[in-house]
Amino acid sequence: MAKKLVKYCVVDAFTDTAFKGNPAAVCLLEEEKDDKWLQSVAAEFNISETCYLIPLNEPTNTNPRFGLRWFTPVDEVDLCGHATLAAAHYLFSYGLVKTDAIEFSTRSGILTAKKVPEPKASNSQDDWPAGY
Template identity: 70%
Template sequence: MAKKPVKYFVVDAFTDVPFKGNPAAVCFLEEEEERSDHWLQAVAAEFNISQTCFLTRIVDSPNGTSNPRFRLRWFTPITEVKLCGHATLAAAHTLFSSGLVHTNII
């Protein structure tokens, strides 16, 4: 069975001018899909920009909160990194501006 297409956005962080700032790709993965590390790395290499962030919605929320939660992973074109600030900000911007969440807390 073929995998579903991946929704993605390319966001220029730290600017409101196109093609300026710090670019990051933001990819949304369906929570039921497991993608291999090799596949994630291949996608980041295909984008070939400084950072690609992968978001996966976490279905179960602790403490009974209803705010959406996401797992994030960050990749450069050659390796996974532990954290990337501008890609995290790009992911939050994408969630809030694209209608993928309907709250002001994530």
């Protein structure tokens, strides 16, 4: 049986500059994998968090829903904020979802990520809020 490739990327959260911020590996799975495999991949990446997304087909939801799990190089964790943001960024940035909101089903419950518009760039001090 041929092995299926896993789509992944490393996202630097909390920055718009490569190799800054807080990195998280994001892996998009087509099917469930066993815990030992998930942990081995996280150990191979050897960064603070590796997260795994798997699409969930739940017809009652208006927003796409994904299963989401987080692993450090040595253990699974119940919640990771920066890897959740990295997962949402990956799905939004690569056009893998067509909505402005995503739901993640996790060990900590349902988490929702919403895409917000980019702020308008301004070079004028007249556009700054009072007090700056």
